[in-house]
Amino acid sequence: LWAARERSEVSRRRSLAAYADALGALASALSHVPEHAEARRLRAELAWQRFLEAEESGDESEMVVNRRVAELFHDGSLAVALREEGALQVRTRAFPCDCLRKPRDVAPEDLAMHGWHPWSGRLLAGGGPPPADEPEPTSPVSLRVHSSACRTIPVPGAHVWGWKFGEEGRVLVPLTPGPGGEPPPAGVLEALFGNSLFRPRGPGILLGETPAALPVGSWLVVAVAPDGRAARSLARVKRGQQTVLDVTLFRPDEIPPGFLPVLETESTVQGDREVGMSRNARAVRVPDFFLAREVVSAGEYAEFLAASGAEAAARRVPRSSMSPNLPWWPKENGRWVVPTEAWFAAAKSEPDPSIGFPATHVRAWDPEWPVMSITWHDCVAFARWLSAREGRVFTLPIGDQWEAAVRGADARTYPWGSRFDATWCNAVDALRDGPRPVPRSEFPRDESPWGIHGMAGNVQERCLSAAGRQFPRRRQERSAGWSRTSLYARAAHRMADNPASIDSSSGFRLAAVVRLGAPPLED
Incomplete structure (x- = not known):
């Protein structure tokens, strides 16, 4: 090196x-x-x-x-x-089949996502044994997911609006160029952005027939089909070039609750000179996928433990990294529970010193904290359990998916732009009373241009894919979490994590597969 x-x-x-x-x-x-x-x-x-x-x-x-x-x-x-001008052509499309709405039997050999097995983390092209501690399925699984044979068709008659990203309060927000014009239909922006700090400013510009000549830069695009389906997407208009943007329109019941579409566009990954282990920058086109708006919470993880067998739950409960047989959560009536302030207050005797969150000055957990102090194996097991319960292919994102979801089409350094302020994400210097986890809804500026929250801080996020050819058995880990510096909050920063390791600032976020068999991504 x-x-x-x-x-x-x-x-x-x-x-x-x-x-x-x-x-x-x-x-x-x-x-x-x-x-x-x-x-x-x-x-x-x-x-x-x-x-x-x-x-x-x-x-x-x-x-x-x-x-x-x-x-x-x-x-x-x-x-x-x-x-300083280029052109943008927007093509709207949709899947005509009902594969995301009605389950079908998926053969074990078809369980593939960009060259990886979604539930074991096995590299399918001769990557050796899987790192997961549970065997892969050997019989068909009933799932709602597109097969590799499913294809989109054009959606004619869609209307498209555009906003150009610009700085407002040192973060990048979608701004209406000039006076704007006719706004999108009532309720569209509310449904797509809610009360986000990054909701588009102004009515945008109705692009009309595309390709349309536009100023060079990063653009937010909102497409609305005649039947009301709407989607956001991102594009970079390049100087003297025509950019083609394909926008997939999903029905509301095709998107898992709590997830947001991250649509195919050209993104730049790696290439950050401030990150010592960053690889050379490269352009990627990550096919459509769904990504959870929030990381998995302690409360959600407690549901998983309750649904697991006693032996499996005891093996996967949040626990000490120094003594893996020492759980950080108590057991009541045969179930592992989150040790909240209310639980400590109601305890009839002094709990064991290991119960709680010994890693910080705050002992009690909040159910809305990210779940932490578990292994990569535990994260994958949660994804597989939820997949079986919901009939979806839930998994951990691969590294390129995760980074593309942060950086959008403009290669930004952080989810909100390219400037850093310690109060914008929950990294080590964010809180006056010292570093600690916080509920997932805090730090609203820590939001990516796709609407994904908390990707710079609060918890380090484990990925499905390996940390590189030099470390085929280790998995990528992203984000600063609550215990690391701003360097780790940079989107291109990545770490190599042992799948069996436990870290009090490591958790995970789920991705949901749209279409199986997508081509491998260089990761």
Whole structure:
């Protein structure tokens, strides 16, 4: 790794030296012949290339300087690029079948999601034995999910509105460009955004026939079908290019309660220079999936334990990382319960010191806290249990899905944008009385452009996929949780987690599969 970094640094220094030499030669030529057309063109193009690099890295100062140089020297050669305009084509579509509404038998060999088994975490292409501690199904399972053969069809007649993301209060929000126009039908924005701090400002602009010419930048799109189905999606309009956005419209009963669609669009993952282990940036198109708005709570996990057998529940109860046989939750009438303030107040004798949340100064749990201090195996077991109960394919998100759900179409650093404030997510410095978990609904600014809450802090989130080719048996873990610094809140940051390890700040969020057999994602 260090050798690769050294090679990269050597290459960077050589590139800078070549750039400096080119600037020097052009400056010399222009000092003798200020109107030299070829020299002016080359100077403008060098500045424009630097502008594009600065734009990609988010260096605003370099963007301003190099754009101004390009404007001064281009003499018309960059006129189209400098217009800051592109085009957006929106195509609405839907699945004509009822696979997400009516269960069907799914063969064991068809249980695949982007190259991974959703309930064991096994890499299907020769990835060795699964890390999960329960065997995969060997007989058909009744599930509501599309097969690999299901295809969408166009939905004609949909109306599409757009808002351009811009900064308001140092976070990115969808803003109406100019005066706007006719707003979406009554109730559409309420249904899609509720009381979110990131609800679109103003009526938006009705795009009409697409492709439509739009300013360069990141856009929120809302599509409404003639039958009332509506969806949000995200697109990045690129300079001088046409972006094609396919928006899938789901019926309300096709979306699991508590989940939100994360629709296919071009996202950028990794590539964060502030994250030491970040890989090179790459563009991905993650097919449609559903992601839980909130992480799994302690109260929800208690339901899972109650539905499990006594032996399994004892094995999966939140427990000490130092002494895994030491549970942090008490047992009453044969059931593991969340040790809330009310439970402690009602206790007839002093509870065992291990009961509660010994990791912080706050002993009592809140049922709305994320569940923590369990293993990756326990998270996968919960997903499989809920899948059987609801007839869905619930699983943990793979790393690319998780990161795309945070960064949207504009490669933002955090769910809310690219600036950080310690009060915007529950990382280690957020609370005056010291770090601790909080109920899931707190920190409303910690929301992604897809509407997913709490992806920067409060709990580290386990993923289904491996932590990389070097660590095939370890699983990815994302987010800062309540106990780590802002570095961990960056969307590109990822850790390698032992599936059997227990951490008092690690929990999980569920994804729901829309269509089985989707092509593997490079993760």
